[in-house]
Amino acid sequence: MSDESKKQLNRREFFSFVTVGWVAFTSAVAGLASLAFRYSYPNVTFDPEMDFIAGFPADYEEGVDERWKNGFGVWMVKQEGKLVALSNICTHLGCVPNWLPAELKFKCPCHGSGYYMNGINFEGPAPRPLERYKIALTPEGKIKVDKTKIYRYEKGQWDHPDSYLSV
Amino acid sequence: MAKKGVADYIRETQVWKSIFRHGPPTDARNRAAVVAGNVFLHLHPIKLKRSGVQLGYTWCMGGLTFFIFLALTVTGLLLMFYYRPTAEYAYNDIIALKEHVPLGIMREIHRWGAHAMVITVWLHMFRVFMTGSYKPPREFNWGVGVVLLILTLLLSFTGYLLPWDQLAIWAIAVGSNMAKATPFLGHGGPGAALAQIGDFVMVSDKNDVRFQLLGGRFVGEPALLRFYILHCVFIPLVVGVLIAVHFWRVRKDGGISAPL
Numbered sequence: 001m002s003d004e005s006k007k008q009l010n011r012r013e014f015f016s017f018v019t020v021g022w023v024a025f026t027s028a029v030a031g032l033a034s035l036a037f038r039y040s041y042p043n044v045t046f047d048p049e050m051d052f053i054a055g056f057p058a059d060y061e062e063g064v065d066e067r068w069k070n071g072f073g074v075w076m077v078k079q080e081g082k083l084v085a086l087s088n089i090c091t092h093l094g095c096v097p098n099w100l101p102a103e104l105k106f107k108c109p110c111h112g113s114g115y116y117m118n119g120i121n122f123e124g125p126a127p128r129p130l131e132r133y134k135i136a137l138t139p140e141g142k143i144k145v146d147k148t149k150i151y152r153y154e155k156g157q158w159d160h161p162d163s164y165l166s167v
Numbered sequence: 168m169a170k171k172g173v174a175d176y177i178r179e180t181q182v183w184k185s186i187f188r189h190g191p192p193t194d195a196r197n198r199a200a201v202v203a204g205n206v207f208l209h210l211h212p213i214k215l216k217r218s219g220v221q222l223g224y225t226w227c228m229g230g231l232t233f234f235i236f237l238a239l240t241v242t243g244l245l246l247m248f249y250y251r252p253t254a255e256y257a258y259n260d261i262i263a264l265k266e267h268v269p270l271g272i273m274r275e276i277h278r279w280g281a282h283a284m285v286i287t288v289w290l291h292m293f294r295v296f297m298t299g300s301y302k303p304p305r306e307f308n309w310g311v312g313v314v315l316l317i318l319t320l321l322l323s324f325t326g327y328l329l330p331w332d333q334l335a336i337w338a339i340a341v342g343s344n345m346a347k348a349t350p351f352l353g354h355g356g357p358g359a360a361l362a363q364i365g366d367f368v369m370v371s372d373k374n375d376v377r378f379q380l381l382g383g384r385f386v387g388e389p390a391l392l393r394f395y396i397l398h399c400v401f402i403p404l405v406v407g408v409l410i411a412v413h414f415w416r417v418r419k420d421g422g423i424s425a426p427l
Contacts, residue, residue: 041374045383094344095337110337 048072054143057083057167064099064117074133074145075099075106079118083165085133085145086119092126106130120153129153132163210414212422219425224298228291233410235284242277243399250329252395254388257331281323288319300424308416311409318406325398328391339386339394347377 009017052072060083065076073096075086088096095110105122106115113124120129134149143165151163158164177183178191189200202208218224249268250260265271292312295301301309328339344355351358354368354375362369372384382389417423 040379040382042382042389045389047384047387093341094347095340110341 050148051144051146053138054085054145056142057137057165060167064101066099068145069096072145072147074147077117077119078167081166083135083143083167084119084163085135087131087133087147087150089131090126091121091128091130092124132158134162135165136162137165210411210418212418215422216425219423221426224426225423226290226294228287228294232284232287232291235280235287236406236410239277239280239284240403242273242280243403245273246277247399252329252391254331254391257329257391261330261332281326285319285323288316292316298424298426305416305420305424308413308420311413311416315406315409315413318402318409322398322402322406325394325402328386328394329398331391336386339390343377343380343386343390346380347372347375349376352376 049072052068054068054074054076060076060078062078065078068074068076069088073088075088077084077086090097090108090110090113092108092111092113095108097106097108097113097115100107104117106117106119108114108124108126111125113121113126115121115126115130118129119132121127129152132151132153134146134151136144136146138144149162151157151160188204190197192198192201199213202211202213246264249264251257261274264274295309295312324339324342328335347353347355349356351362351370352375353359354370354372354377359370359375372378378384380390380393381387382393
């Protein structure tokens with residue numbers, strides 16, 4: 001280092017540069033770290049479809065219909081003049097209960113939660129009833145089930161007109 | 168002067184001297200040099216109290232845990248040669264590991280080792296607690312050990328999904344729904360309802376910790392890949408670093424504690 005440049009950069013200025021440099025470096029690393037965090041949330045996922053056409057209301061008989069259980073995770077339950085789309089996800093910890101026709105109940109194999117045919121829980125650790133999905137008629141008279149809209153019994157949402165179909 | 172044996176001639180070769188830069192460990196200085204001059208052993212305390220390494224005092228649980236960790240690393244590496252973490256292949260590869268490969272017990276060794284490591288980690292923690300080895304100056308190392316315990320459990324949890332059978336999928340469904348119930352970070356947890364302004368939901372099933380863990384809203388193929396990478400690369404790397412810190416701090420905090 002020449003004598004001239006020594007005069008140009010004194011001790012105080014040197015530390016100013018070092019401080020600016022470290023602040024820039026640290027913020028760059030922090031920015032990259034937050035980008036890496038955002039990287040773990042993909043913009044596109046390949047989850048199953050959230051809505052589907054479930055045929056005509058006349059296709060269903062009184063009781064529990066399991067035809068959409070494997071594809072979409074929905075039981076169609078027709079009872080007392082109402083057709084509802086019941087979620088098949090246990091409200092305890094998210095397993096899939098089985099419909100036991102002989103005992104007229106949904107029974108979860110993971111921890112033993114039990115639900116009546118209408119989805120109300122009555123045994124085991126489940127804290128609340130099964131959820132209903134939005135159910136509506138298309139202009140052609142077909143049933144459309146929309147799983148992005150959820151209706152919860154304990155919130156009094158089962159009276160909502162979109163939560164059942166009068167048949 | 169004693170007669171020279173074959174061992175003495177070997178010790179005088181340049182090959183030997185280039186590898187071991189100290190004399191035979193017959194005196195205190197060379198015994199210390201054996202430990203301090205070896206990249207693997209230098210994490211180990213140079214001197215130990217005889218009473219401190221009694222089996223009745225340590226139960227050798229820390230050492231057993233480390234041995235099982237090494238065994239799991241080796242068996243896990245061997246399993247990776249045959250296992251593909253995709254929905255199409257994962258389950259069949261697990262079957263093939265038993266049916267199509269010599270030493271079909273490899274996966275079972277890995278699984279039993281995982282169970283054994285959880286047991287020895289707990290017993291090690293129990294021993295350290297009962298001998299008061301968490302007290303100053305060793306309190307930081309207790310903290311490192313607690314993190315290692317949690318990482319051990321996470322290794323077991325992430326490995327549980329990889330067979331991709333019903334048990335695995337529903338176990339992870341249950342486990343990730345616990346993540347859903349995390350306060351403020353999970354969309355089903357307390358606080359998620361507070362972080363809602365009108366119709367705008369800040370913590371939803373698309374941006375909470377469960378989504379990050381599973382790479383989606385369901386236990387599907389992205390979750391399998393994520394758990395595979397966490398299980399085989401990410402967590403073992405962190406565990407390896409923390410094990411080094413753990414051993415180093417045993418040395419720096421005064422070696423193994425000894426009975427009073």
